[in-house]
Amino acid sequence: MTHTLHRLGDPARSRGDFVVLAMAAQGFNHVRAGERLARILRILERHGPVNLGDDSRGGVFTGFSVQELVEGAHDRSYMAAVFGSRRQLEGALKELKEADLGISIVVSGELSEVFAAAEAVGLRPHTVHLSLGVWGKRELLPDDEVLEIASMCGHGMISCRHVEEVRDKVRAGKMSPEDAARALARACTCGIFNPERAARVLERRRD
């Protein structure tokens, strides 16, 4: 499950793109974790995420309401929320720390930004997962814009050809960047795709 780590693309846009993940450790603290994961989802919702989901079921762009995600939370749920600013991230982390639910919380984002957010709310990072980038036959990859959008669904559910298709529509004035981003977000089942970041990439094409 490294699907949020290898988001590629413009560092400036990356700095405003944080994914918060919450999951119980099976065999260690999973008993009645569903109730606590539901509370975590509610906390995350309060801080204005641009996407929200449960990896084991789906997200707000795949047809689930937040209420349905909360009611369906179970011990193996794997909650995710995407925030577009450090202020929102810090707000969510502060509340999660105060709630003290004993569930692991992981933030995926620019390392310096995440460490700064953790320090601001008095949390001490325990373990990090660093990305050393893409190796191998890079000529198989699409152009940088398409890759920045498609790699936001680390499971590869967003087809590069679909990104190219909506980009062409945005360029031709037949689709807004926001609608294009929402159309792409529907393919990401776990709610980690950042539609606002995608729209910003596509916005350049409208100019």
Place this chain on the structure above:
Amino acid sequence: MQVDPRLCTGCGRCISVCAAGAIRLERGDGERRAVVDPDLCVECGVCLRLGICAAKALVPTALQWPRTLRSIFSDPLTEFQETQVTGRGTEEMKTNDVTGRFSFGEVGLAIDVGRPNATTRLADVQRVTQALAAAGAVFEEDNPVTHLMQDRSRGLIRPDVLNERVMSVVVEAKIPLARLGEALRALRVAAEQVDTVFCVGVISRVAADGRIEASSELERLGVTPLGRAKVNLGLGRPQQIAPGEGGCGP
């Protein structure tokens, strides 16, 4: 996945959403129809979930071994029965504050073969697992790929599954920090051999002073991580589980 030719209207809307490039239009009896190439289809299910086909011509295939592996490594909603975890790997560092899976003095390696958006055959995954095994890495017990190995000491995957094409696979292993350089050199060789791409991830503990333990070794090796990372914030803790006490289930 299959297309029912009696229902398909040949509109072609399903082609662009297929992340594996497995759908194409063919002309037969003067009519255009979509067809799914079973060799290229990774059984991710995204075309069906999106509801893109108004004629409802996309039909899931009943999967038999070893094709079931395609779904396990491609559809995020498919659970790997042995670990009861969805997705392509394990909890890895995300619950390390509870499990202690990764300690000081060692690093975790998470190699995403086929990612981003390239897909992979399991034969290319084996090139990576062989490289890691030769460098002395120990594979994660609960990882689906490890379950497919017939010889972990050599990173050999059972031969009957090697031609399966999947969206991506996460190879997970651990190695002493002092041997990280060996592993990365072996992966550089594997990178020249594979017909796909892979993302390389290194997992490290953070010291009390905020120093990432693997940073100095990576610097010594001349390797600079990208700016993005995943950070476990240490909010998890184990609980006492009474014998026979169950969870609330999915």
